[in-house]
Amino acid sequence: MLYQLRQDLITGLRDATADAGYDYEIDISDIEVEDVTDEEKGEFSSPLSFSIAADAGEPPVAVAESIADAHRANGLPDGIETVTVEGGHINYHADRSALANETLSAILEDGTEYGTRTVTESDTILADVSSPNIAKPLHVGHLRNTILSDAVMNVLEARGHDVTRDNHLGDWGVQFGNLMHEYTEFGNESDFESDPIEHLLELYQQFEQRDSMLEDLEENEPVTDRFKESVEEEREYHTESGKEWFARLEQDDEQAVDLWETFREVSIDRFEETYADLGVDFDIWMGESFYAREGWNDVVIEKALENDVAMRGEGEAVYIPIYPDDYENVGDPNAADVDPSLDRAREMLEESDDLEDADFEPFYIVKSDGSTLYGTRDLATIEYRLQEYDADQSVYVVANEQDRYFQQLFVAARKMGYDDIKLKHIDYGLISLPEGSMSTRKGQIITAREVLDRARDRARDIVEEKGRSAEGEIQTVANKIALATVKYEMVASKRARDITFDIDESVSLEGDTGPYVQYAATRGYSILDGADAVPAADQIDPSNFNETDVELLYELARYPIVLERCEERYDAAPLAHYLLELAHVFNSFYHKNQVLEAETARDERLVLTEATTQVFENGLDLLGIDVLEQM
Numbered sequence: 161m162l163y164q165l166r167q168d169l170i171t172g173l174r175d176a177t178a179d180a181g182y183d184y185e186i187d188i189s190d191i192e193v194e195d196v197t198d199e200e201k202g203e204f205s206s207p208l209s210f211s212i213a214a215d216a217g218e219p220p221v222a223v224a225e226s227i228a229d230a231h232r233a234n235g236l237p238d239g240i241e242t243v244t245v246e247g248g249h250i251n252y253h254a255d256r257s258a259l260a261n262e263t264l265s266a267i268l269e270d271g272t273e274y275g276t277r278t279v280t281e282s283d284t285i286l287a288d289v290s291s292p293n294i295a296k297p298l299h300v301g302h303l304r305n306t307i308l309s310d311a312v313m314n315v316l317e318a319r320g321h322d323v324t325r326d327n328h329l330g331d332w333g334v335q336f337g338n339l340m341h342e343y344t345e346f347g348n349e350s351d352f353e354s355d356p357i358e359h360l361l362e363l364y365q366q367f368e369q370r371d372s373m374l375e376d377l378e379e380n381e382p383v384t385d386r387f388k389e390s391v392e393e394e395r396e397y398h399t400e401s402g403k404e405w406f407a408r409l410e411q412d413d414e415q416a417v418d419l420w421e422t423f424r425e426v427s428i429d430r431f432e433e434t435y436a437d438l439g440v441d442f443d444i445w446m447g448e449s450f451y452a453r454e455g456w457n458d459v460v461i462e463k464a465l466e467n468d469v470a471m472r473g474e475g476e477a478v479y480i481p482i483y484p485d486d487y488e489n490v491g492d493p494n495a496a497d498v499d500p501s502l503d504r505a506r507e508m509l510e511e512s513d514d515l516e517d518a519d520f521e522p523f524y525i526v527k528s529d530g531s532t533l534y535g536t537r538d539l540a541t542i543e544y545r546l547q548e549y550d551a552d553q554s555v556y557v558v559a560n561e562q563d564r565y566f567q568q569l570f571v572a573a574r575k576m577g578y579d580d581i582k583l584k585h586i587d588y589g590l591i592s593l594p595e596g597s598m599s600t601r602k603g604q605i606i607t608a609r610e611v612l613d614r615a616r617d618r619a620r621d622i623v624e625e626k627g628r629s630a631e632g633e634i635q636t637v638a639n640k641i642a643l644a645t646v647k648y649e650m651v652a653s654k655r656a657r658d659i660t661f662d663i664d665e666s667v668s669l670e671g672d673t674g675p676y677v678q679y680a681a682t683r684g685y686s687i688l689d690g691a692d693a694v695p696a697a698d699q700i701d702p703s704n705f706n707e708t709d710v711e712l713l714y715e716l717a718r719y720p721i722v723l724e725r726c727e728e729r730y731d732a733a734p735l736a737h738y739l740l741e742l743a744h745v746f747n748s749f750y751h752k753n754q755v756l757e758a759e760t761a762r763d764e765r766l767v768l769t770e771a772t773t774q775v776f777e778n779g780l781d782l783l784g785i786d787v788l789e790q791m
């Protein structure tokens with residue numbers, strides 16, 4: 161099939177390059193073969209000659225010609241008809257109709273497994289997904305994280321990896337000491353009962369606001385020194401008390417632990433509601449607290465000191481010094497992935513003020529007051545994942561605000577000697593909603609809930625307008641359309657991009673939307689509904705397929721390659737884009753062709769339609785989107 165064909169082309173290219181006399185060491189993973197689907201360029205195209213040309217001192221076209229000749233002489237893989245050279249590119253033309261039968265039988269035989277389990281080596285992957293901080297509501301950013309990470313992990317699993325999804329809750333740190341202070345001092349039982357998260361958020365904000373209060377005061381009116389002092393004293397009192405509460409928590413004090421557990425439980429309960437709405441699941445919820453409470457932080461701190469990776473600072477402080485050169489020596493097994501960003505980080509470090517007093521920047525793992533930090537817990541997590549899971553990869557779906565932090569973390573991890581694990585920050589851009597599209601009365605936070613409710617309301621309007629669903633079904637159908645909208649929108653753009661999510665516009669059966677793709681699949685089901693029986697794939701005659709049929713077929717054959725691309729990029733955008741393409745091609749297939757009424761190719765097209773619905777089902781399922789047999 162197409163996927164295998166591409167693999168064969170890659171090995172064939174490597175051999176042909178050597179046989180043509182270019183004996184440069186070529187890493188097989190460096191050989192690019194893009195699928196193009198273009199009359200002139202054929203189905204596959206490789207830019208390999210461009211990277212050889214400079215070393216060989218020949219123009220790319222000449223290199224390409226020699227490699228193509230050698231490949232021809234060695235024999236092209238089955239399924240490839242010709243190889244041509246155009247502008248230095250080596251282009252391969254597949255025998256499309258020969259692919260027809262094979263592709264169709266593969267899809268119909270493999271069903272939901274079509275295109276999956278393609279990797280030769282299965283990695284054990286531990287992934288941080290969703291990972292909100294407790295005591296706050298999930299907001300629209302968490303929605304992007306949760307949906308993106310679910311889709312990416314689904315793809316990695318489908319490819320054949322062993323993925324453990326870890327909801328790495330932010331449930332430890334001095335901010336919870338602050339919250340305990342605020343709660344014991346100003347908390348209100350009945351407010352807490354009626355909406356615990358809302359109440360905790362208010363208290364949290366109240367604590368934070370004390371910091372800016374003095375500045376606000378000074379700006380607006382002249383204040384006396386005495387008054388200033390008293391405000392400062394007041395603030396000092398609250399901050400100190402917050403620290404004490406956290407210290408009590410770290411020392412396992414019963415009252416502190418009880419309070420913290422209550423905050424954690426009400427938070428998880430609320431999170432679970434949204435996760436259930438989204439239909440996402442996690443394998444483990446290992447929150448930051450686990451590493452603090454189970455002694456993993458200590459393991460890391462001791463190890464760092466023992467191996468002279470860390471130094472002691474003021475008070476009880478311990479830090480890992482990071483030198484500019486460290487960014488070069490990370491020795492990442494997937495260096496290609498990380499290098500460019502590390503180079504940038506290195507430049508930033510060289511320019512930054514942090515280096516004024518020293519020639520390194522400190523990555524703190526213990527603060528001067530003896531408490532641990534976010535970074536300590538992240539190093540502890542890597543230690544744990546290696547020891548308990550023998551993980552090959554530790555990956556982090558976290559917004560790009562933390563790019564810099566993860567670069568430092570990864571360098572610190574290499575210095576700790578965690579070399580045999582791939583570390584990857586799957587970062588994504590900001591998400592915003594168009595101005596004024598939502599009320600933001602809760603201090604700028606747009607909750608995930610509000611977004612989902614809004615999408616459901618809009619979807620309900622659409623379903624009611626169509627008037628086809630029975631009353632009892634309207635809500636179910638609307639819900640599925642709403643989820644298709646939100647989920648599609650969250651992954652449709654490359655993850656690094658910032659996105660603006662216009663709910664009202666995206667809840668639509670037209671345009672580049674999730675429901676448009678969903679609806680294309682529904683059309684497929686209704687065609688199949690109209691046929692009594694669909695023949696088996698080996699009972700049809702592929703020579704009956706016309707140009708439009710073949711185009712659709714070819715699109716179906718590409719599916720496994722798209723999944724591979726998603727894995728390479730740790731992104732679901734290529735899949736989202738592919739499904740949209742497939743919807744377009746399928747729509748033009750049945751507009752241009754007769755299916756049920758076809759005279760010659762009825763059986764063939766029914767099989768093709770069935771295969772198409774299968775691929776829609778598989779692809780949408782990876783994005784977490786349900787198909788609708790009826791709409």
Ligand code: ARG
Pocket residue numbers: 288291292293328329330538556558
């Ligand atoms: N809880 C963190 C936050 O909301 C994200 C945690 C990401 N994972 C990690 N291992 N640092 O910012």
